[in-house]
Amino acid sequence: MNDLTEIWWRTAEHLLLVALAIGVAIAVGLPLGIVITRYPKLVKPVLGVANGIQTIPSLAIFGFLLSVPLLGGIGKIPAIVALILYALLPIIRNTYTGITSVDPAIREAAKGMGMNEKQILLQVEIPLALGIILAGVRISTVICVGIATIAAAIGGGGLGVFIFRGIATVNNQLILAGAIPAAVIALLADGGIGWLEKRLTPPYRQKLRVNKRRFLIGLGLLGLLLISLWAITHQRTSQVSSGGGTVIIGSKNFTEQVILGELLAQEIEAKTNLTVDRRLNLGGTFICHEAVKTGQIDGYVEYTGTSYTAILKKNPISDREKVYQQVKQFYGDQLNLEVFPSLGFENTYAIVIRREYAEKYQVKTLSEIAKYTPNWKAGFGHEFLSRKDGYPGLAKTYGLKFAQPPEAMELGLIYQAISQKQVDLVAGSSTDGLIPVLNLVILEDDKRYFPPYDAVPIFNKNTLEKYPQLEKVISELGGFISAEEMQQLNYQVDSQAREVEEVVKEFLKAKT
Known part of the structure; x- marks a missing residue:
């Protein structure tokens, strides 16, 4: 995939995340805003909860959703759920404010004309409040465009992939490749909804003639756009090898991890009939660990010292073999995970x-x-x-x-x-x-404080049982990479701005 193609693909992912989140937020927030205009006792608790959600940092929301059944984990679903939560407050608040701001005399006049409550709401209150409601939708959309960049931390995709990759490699061009399209999307959304907001606010509203046929055509085109975005974002992951299956490989969010994840992926694709779905550049240790433990990814590369101290909660020791064996036994017995032999290097x-x-x-x-x-x-x-x-x-x-x-x-x-x-x-x-x-x-660790950090592939045992051919492929990677080779691979990506896929492909070719 060339750079321009990936930018388009990630932009489509970003638009899909935002569009779906805003669509659901409107479907939930608009009725909720209407309900609290009818039941004033609900105003404080509903707006209080929505306000509280807004104060929670976005990464904390994503982290919380990791362990939530059905709606949590990694990928696009938890990302969309988080965006919906952030989008609700402006929509609920503006719906409530817009409807309660309608002059009571207008309501009384509508009642005098024989309208019931439903007719007053649909034909009087919502049309008069539409400008304010759209202002809330505009604010929510701009918020979602920005926060959607964080979705890359949990494998949600979008333009944040470039930003996280650029930060990891200190590459301003990659950061801008994510930031500029996101800013353009936000400006276009803000301008477009702002224009519509003005057209639906007196004295402009009477100039707008809504043709039902055109309205339905517009909705149809919007639906086609969403379907197209979905098709684009699933184009790579929907391809399944003939007679094979799909394995999901993850990685943490720094250069070496992305390289190792790509290396696993290319080896699996080259030596089996399996397709690899890459969920690279996820968050830190605990996101990847939770994902492989629950089967949301099938495998990734971890470091033994990290597992020993962060997962097993043990104090650091320097005995390399003891650390490996205890990690392997705990993962196998308690977590149903297979710890493979070291790839051949330590990253302390x-x-x-x-x-x-x-x-x-x-x-x-x-x-x-x-x-x-x-x-x-x-x-x-x-x-x-x-x-x-x-x-x-x-x-x-x-x-x-x-x-x-x-x-x-x-x-x-x-x-x-x-x-x-x-x-x-x-x-x-x-x-x-x-x-x-x-x-x-x-600086030399002369007191040998840090434990050994051998790089080891970790796979879910259910995956290995389903695809037994994987075990041979991963086992053959034992001792495959030296520390010097790993640093050289990191150097090519970090300092020479080379594509990870190209660097890994060239390395594997040279090793065979």
Whole structure:
């Protein structure tokens, strides 16, 4: 898929998410707004709940939906549910405000003409309130366009895929490839609905002649548009290999994970008759873990130390074989997951500083920097700040104290932050391709605080039973990639702006 084709495809995904969410939000919010005009006691609780939802950060909503049956998990359905929740408040509030703002004298006149309550609502109140209602729809649409970019974190697709990919690779062009179309969609939606709002507000409303035939044609065209968008967004995932099936491969939201997910996908497609549905660039560890455990994805690559500390909740240890065996046993016995042998490399946490600092303070190890950190500023990913093998234990082991609490940021931003001197120390990964490019130095973990982080494929056992040919393919990847090769692959994507699919295809060809 070339860049322009993917932009169109992701734009169609984005439009579909927004259109479906707004459609359902109108279908729910408009009647709810009407109901609370008839039952005033419901106004405060209904608007209070809708207001409360608006105050919850979008990522928190997506995270909460991961474990909700039917409507949760990963993919487009939870993304649409979250967008609906965010879209409800402006529609409900404006419907209520518009109808209650109708002059009571007009209602009385309508009653005097013999209209019943239903006729007054449909022929008087809603037409007079339509401009205000549309203003709510306009606000909801613009909100949804923006929040829909976050849907990429749970595999919902859309233009956020470019933004997350660009952040992960510090690639402004990719960020703009997602941000600009999203901004254009928001501006067009705002302008179009705003124009309609004006035409339906006195004194313009009487100039608008609604022809029922044209209205029905318009609805039909809108329906065709939604069907077309659905067809476009499902074009790749709906193709099933003849005589095979579909396997869903996921990954976390940083470059190495996307590369490894693509590597699994290409190997499966090359050596079996299965089609792979790629759900790459999901959120962090817990999103991928929950997804593979519940069968929403079939497999992904994890790191043993991460599983040991974050999933098993054990304190870090340095015994590589013990960590692997305990993770394998727990996953197999408790979670119905198969942990395959290591791909051949370890990606441990790397505490990184700029080379100028390493030379200025003459430091090479973590023990040596303790006396300087009170004057430094640190930046860590959200997971690292809370994990047992993360910052709290690291600070205690090495006596690290900083001038102020470490900055919490997305993983894709940490290298940008340290290279721009916004922070002085970050926790990256030992195989990150940007470390040599940005002239950074990895400090030696001389007290061996971090556990081993061998990269291991993890698959749902139900999938392996359904497609037994997978086991041989994944097992053959044991010892397949060295740490140096992995860093080189990361470098080609991060620094040379090459497509992941192309880099993986070229690597696999060279290895065979």
